Structure formats: structure tokens, C-alpha cells
Amino acid sequence: MPLFKIVGVTSTEESYNVGFAYIANEKEDNFVWALETCKSLLIRKETFPKVIVTDKDKSLMNVVAKVFPNSTALVCRVHVYKNVKAKLKAVCNAKEQIMDQLLKTLKLQWNSIVDSTSEESYTTAVVEFRKVFEKFPNFVKYVETTVLDPVKEKFVSAWTDSVMRIGNTSTNRVESQHGALKQYLTDCKGGLVKGWEAMNQMVPNQLTKIKTSFGQSTTAVEHYFKNHFLYIKLVYNISRQALHFIRALKIEKKLPIRLDEVNTHWKRLQIDDVVDGEVDCLQEFNVIQERMKSSDHSMKLQIRDQLCLIAYP
Template structure:
């Protein structure tokens, strides 16, 4: 027999109390004889959570929110819980405001000790405020459940934007009161917990070390403010040392909170897959900054073979540094960027092309010159542009640097897996259009991309050159290191297959073994002994300073480096609206200058050049002939 509900406890009931909850309380209070558990379902609850859930459902339906005011333990376990309206307590002053009205509503939930059930024993059923029709302004009802919190954490770990996380949760339960700001707050809290109270630079260096990155930083003398950061994943180093023949360089913008240009350096595998060599965050795009970055790229090769071809846009500082750091590499300009500039100057296209491109740079982008040197089919920096796009699928606009590093790790690991798969396919898989006696010595020993190029060249030999009696040109031989049409024709006449020695080694390398010239092994004991001897040769004060620097490298959580300064005037692609506004304003100013009869013409032009409304320019910008003449 179950004990009856204590009827001596009284409940103060007001006419303003919601009908659903009033009926619920009255029903509980009137049931005294409860013999069967089935009869008790609507009055007694098997747990406190079950009771709260039922009360919250009824309260929310009637236009108010129930929260826990306090609880009391009995026998070491929760025995009493006071529930109140979320507008209870006194009004709180402050900038944020307060919904508190001192609402007197409360309910007392009590645990029945013998039967471990819960019931409502006491309460005051009245409000001093109007009930709400919409509860979305009440933070309590917008709290996430444990399952929703776990989902947010998983999606945030996958670098999903809070906006998309909110949409995912909204689709699962459209009736919830969540707003997008709630998801943003949870994501910010998760990231703050991950940083563990570290400074931005400590968090960044900790992320780099824990995720197998090799990195270097450069600080401003005397301030320890970081101005440049260079880093690459160990997988990137392995791929760079295995395939150093092609290097493409370009910068992108709006990737980090410091507005610093983000440089991506990209390589190419024989299976036509791009991979990231290294990343760098720099304060300025100047010669000194590029020298610092490219010297570290070169040092990662450890005396391996250096690049044979480097592609950039027409950034004069970068072009000069490439010639200095890699003097033996062929340097090419991106034809796509040149085409975009030509289209902007289509009225005087011939004079513009000669004066600004053909006169000094024809050997770096015209096929007649570029195809006489090894470029392995690369004539644009589109591979880097595609890597920019890929990065921005992961990185939100102006993310923290440690978040950028986390995204980079996922990108590099994905690239490494995909490239490894293409190697195995080239070795093991046989394509139908490759089953020709001409290629029998090459199957499984060169990449599918090389075989596709050879097959296309053989078709050109049969369909084009033979039909029109034209010459070969040997473009495939000089630029890609593969037999061209005339050489393939010779193989066909002699009825013998193409020899593996006639294929450039670039297409024959189907593994990640580096082209090393020295041993990679490091004798840690010997190296530390050398360091110890050098330390002992310094005075005690210097020894202490040097030891602190060594410890800072090994323990990034104690680093004293300061984060970079937010850059104000970095070069970046302006929006279409900005382009139009600046173009219109520049045209207006030029028109006024032409009509003006005051002052020196050169002085007037200088004033226009310094205007904030000058036409925007990207790194490949070259002034038109008209603008050059106006300066003169």
C-alpha cells in the first residue's frame, strides 16, 4: 500500500493560475488512495527529471518558464527541490537589464523515501506579471540538451560555421526556441576551453607542436611582437622533398584576425595532384619578407634537388627573391593574371601588351619561350588559387591563427591520403586506353597522367601532323620531358615500345621517398653536446638568457611572444562595389584635372595618386600606357 499524499500541506491557488497546471495540481492533491502503480502515473513520478519535464511542458504551453531555485539533500541525496518562475527574485540593475519582477510563483517537489518517487507537496500558484505568448526571449528555454551540445561540439571540431550548425539543429527540432547567437556562444565557449587560458601565441605554438608541424617565427626586435610565421606539416615536408621540381607561390587575404597576407606555396606530383608545400603569415609583401619565407622553404629540402620551375604572378619583389634564392630555376608568369590585365586595357591592347609584358617578360609567359624549358604543363598559378578556395572552405573570415593551423592540418592530411591513392592506382591499375604495345614498358612504372599525355600526343601525330603535313615542334619533349609526336612516330616505324629512359624522372617517381643527398638521421646526444659546449663558452648571464630561449622553444605554453599587430592597409582583392566606387571617383577626379587650368600638371597628378579613391590593384597590376604617359 502506498502512503497517501499529505493533505495537511496547503497550496495557495489564485484565479490567475494557468488552467492546465491548476488542473494538474488539483488532481494530485485530491488523490489519496493510490494502490496500483498504474493509477499513480499522472501524479507520482519515477524521477526528478521526469517531474521537471512534465512541469516545464505545461508551464511553457501556458506562457511562463520554470527554473530550479534551490534544492536540499536528505540522507546524502537530493530530497527537496524548489521550482520557481524565471521572473522570480528581485529586479537587478545593470546595462544588460533584467526580466526579474519578484514573481511569487513556486512549487515544492519532494522525494518519497520508501518508494523513490517524486511528487508536488507545496506551492504558491500566482504570478505578478502577464504570461508570454512567445518564450524566445527567455534564455532558459533556449538551453541546449546534452545531445545537442555534443552535436555542436562535433560540428565545431569539423570547422563548420555557427550559422550552419544552427541550421542543422533547427532542422532536427523546428519547435525549439534557439537563435543563432546561442550557437555562437557555445562555440566560443568550446574554443575558450580548448585554449586553456593560453595567450594567442602560446595556443598557436602548442597547436603546431602537438600536430606535427615544423615552424619558425620572426619577432620585432625589442618588443617580441611576431611579424612573420612560417609552418609546414611533416607530410608536406615529405611530399616537398619527394617532388621539388615545381613550385607555385601566391598570397590570399581575409583569412586571419590580424589581416596579414597568407602565403601558400604549392607543389605538383606526377599524378597531377597539387599539394601544399608550406604556409606563411607575413606582415608585408616585401622583398625582405619573401626572402625570409623562401629561405625556410629551401632549408626544408636539406640539400635535396631544388625546384626546376617556379610560377608566380607579376609581383616584382617576389620575382626578384625567387631569382636570388633559387637561381637555377626557370621563372614563369601566370598567363591567367596577364589575360585579366590585358582585358582591362583592351582599347590599346597592342601597345599595352608590348610595353608592359612582351618587351621585358615575353620569355616568362609566351609559349614560344616557356615551352622550351621544363614546366610539366604548368603555365598559370591556378593551382594556388584553387588551394586558396579550398582553404577558405575550412577557415572562416578572419579566424585565429591556431584555428587556421587546425584547418591546414586537415587539408594536408587529406591531400597526403589522396596522393598516396593515386600512386597505387598508377602502379596497379591498367586503363583500357593504355593497353597499347607502345606503352608496355611503362605500365606500372610511370603515372597515369604521363600515359594520358603520351596517348594524346600519339593521337596528334596520327590525326593532325600526318593529315596536314605539319612539323612537330617538340613541345611535349622540351616542356614535359615526354616523347613528342616525332619521337613517337619513330617508335612506331621501328615497331618498338617507348623506353623508360626516355621519360623524365618526374613522371617515374611514384612514392614519397625524398631525393636526398645527405642522411636524415640526427645524433641527438652529439648535437646536445655541441650545444652544451657552446653554452659553456658564454658568461653566466648569457647562459641564463640562452637557456630561457631553449626552454621557450621546447615548452610553448610558457612562451612570451606577443601576437602580431593587426594590419590596416594590406593588399587584398576589393569587393565589386568598392571597385566601382573607386573607379567612378578616380574618373571624376581625372576629369576635373583635365579641365583645370591651374597648377602644374605633374603636381595635380601626384595629388590624384595619393587619393584614397585610386583604382584598386592586385599583385599582378601593371599601369597602362596612358597612366605612364600622364606621369611623364
């Protein structure tokens, strides 16, 4: 009986299990039940996943689109590449030495396609891919009609970089959690009860680890960020991992970031339910505008100065 696993990631880059579901088979009806049940447990719409990564299972992909229509669905790059690699082996049927060279070439060409940062560079990479594998037209046709044309937007950087995927491009976190669960199972012959007991042991330990990582971010400052004026308003308020990402952007790519550009994901440093969704300030803005209209010049300057303090902290 397949065990369907749903996994998330915290602001401190810790993986956690959202849910487990034993399903009779991997058909749409069972996936609908599992995801609808998960959805019913999410307290607010703000907690619905913004991005969902799955393997290239058509049934699961269809259900994700139905149950979470406002979430961006991505496909695991690792699974896609495995399918492409397997197809090349099946089509070519070459000797081991030649096949090894073909696979090395495939990896280079495939990475060029997947890592394309724009539609133009993607098109260029695909054209080059066609040239390199022109001796294997059936393979090229398979890749284009079965993989690239239908789902390129779900795994190629030119499209996936436009959504908040927090660096996730594969289902590796799910595989990792599956491996962790196995460590709690004494043998592979256990039934539902043993499976439940293993999960019941695993999840509390997982929560303890997550709380520890949150505590490190809210109570301790690493040496580099201590008393550094660039990070003074970020330490204790975002995760350590986010601080390192910001530092890496600054050092490696010379890219700055505004305080208000730090996504709320990196600010979540507690497990308790906290309302941190959209805050409507339209009424307050309207009142400020009306007050500006009726104020004298000196008062307008004071209001502007106060707004500047908020806008440019």
C-alpha cells in the same frame, strides 16, 4: 595579414601544398624569408624546383631569381591577361557593345601572341596586334613596354615550351588550393590558431589522396594499356596521367617517345624520400672502352650486343 602559399604538382597531376607563410606585407624581405625557409627544408639540390610560376609581382619575381637562381621563373598568363584587359578598358572608355567587341578581338589577338610556337610567329602576331589596335597607341605602348618587352620569355609559348613546366602556365593550382583551404575554415574571423588547425586538417587528407593516386598507377592498369606491347615497360613505372599524355601525342600528333625520354617527374610514385638524381657512369664507360680495346673481335661483338640491349630496350 597576407597568407603566402607555395604549391607543387605530383606525377599524377595532383596539387599539393609545399608551405604556408603568414607575412606582414608583400615586400621583398618577407618573400626572401618565406622562400629561404622553404629552400632550407628541401633535402637535396635535386629536389629544388626546376620551374616556378608566379603572378606578375615584381618583388616576388626578384626574390625567386635570387633564392632559386637555377630555376626557370615564369609568369602567370591569367594575371598578365587580366592586366592587359584592364588597361584596354581604361584607355578605350567605349560603350558596352563596342567594348564587348574590342575584348573579343583582344582575346583572339592575345591568344595568337601567347600561343606562338616560335620567335618568328611571335613577331608576326605582335605586328598584327599593332595593326588591329592602331587606334589606341597608348594601349599598344603599354602592352609592348610593360608586358611583352620585359617578360615575354616568361609566358609566351615560344620560350616557355623549352622548359619542363609540366603544362603549368598559370597560378591556378595555388588559387585552387586557397579555395580548398577555405573549406576547412569555419569562418573568416579565425586567427592564426584556427588557420593552423585548418592547414593541419587539410594536408593529411591531401597526402591520402596523393597516395591513392600513386597506388592506382602502381597496382592497376587501365583497359587500353593492358597487354599492349607499346606500353608494357611503362605501366606500373610511370603515372596513369603520363600514359595518357603519351597516348595523346601518338594519336593526335603522331609523335613517338623513347623510353629514356620519359622525364623522372612522371616516375615519382611514392612520397618517401628516394634518391633519384643524376647517376654518374663515366667510370664504367671508361672501363668498357678499355676492355673493348683489349678484346678480340668476337668479344667486341658480345659487348656491343649487350650495350645494344641497354641502349635499345
